Amino acid sequence: MTWSRHRLRTSDEFRAVTRGGVRSARSHVVVHLTLLAQDEAAPRVGFVVSKRVGNAVVRNLVTRRLREIVRPHLAVLEPGTAIVLRAQPGIQDQPFAELRADVDAALASAGRKLARREERSR
Numbered sequence: 001m002t003w004s005r006h007r008l009r010t011s012d013e014f015r016a017v018t019r020g021g022v023r024s025a026r027s028h029v030v031v032h033l034t035l036l037a038q039d040e041a042a043p044r045v046g047f048v049v050s051k052r053v054g055n056a057v058v059r060n061l062v063t064r065r066l067r068e069i070v071r072p073h074l075a076v077l078e079p080g081t082a083i084v085l086r087a088q089p090g091i092q093d094q095p096f097a098e099l100r101a102d103v104d105a106a107l108a109s110a111g112r113k114l115a116r117r118e119e120r121s122r
Contacts, residue, residue, distance in 0.1 A: 008046030
């Protein structure tokens with residue numbers, strides 16, 4: 001699977017998701033979720049891992065772990081969905097299973113919030 005078609009690239013795309021979407025937080029991760037455009041072919045994902053999390057080696061490790069957690073969700077998300085996962089300090093010490101549970105719960109919560117918002121706007 002190639003990640004290039006699933007990546008958010010520009011700061012404008014990240015800004016659109018974080019400001020225009022819904023937000024759900026867990027202990028070490030914040031998930032922002034929105035629908036950018038209905039004509040998009042694939043869901044898109046971006047990761048924000050700041051220097052507060054650690055040095056470059058730690059930040060890359062955290063990004064790789066988050067990417068693997070999100071990968072199965074890409075098959076079930078509807079086209080045009082955009083997600084930004086923001087890592088909080090301390091995420092690097094969290095066991096992978098707990099991190100997966102947190103991300104899954106945050107994505108589910110954000111999905112419910114987005115569905116409620118879409119329902120209200122109709």
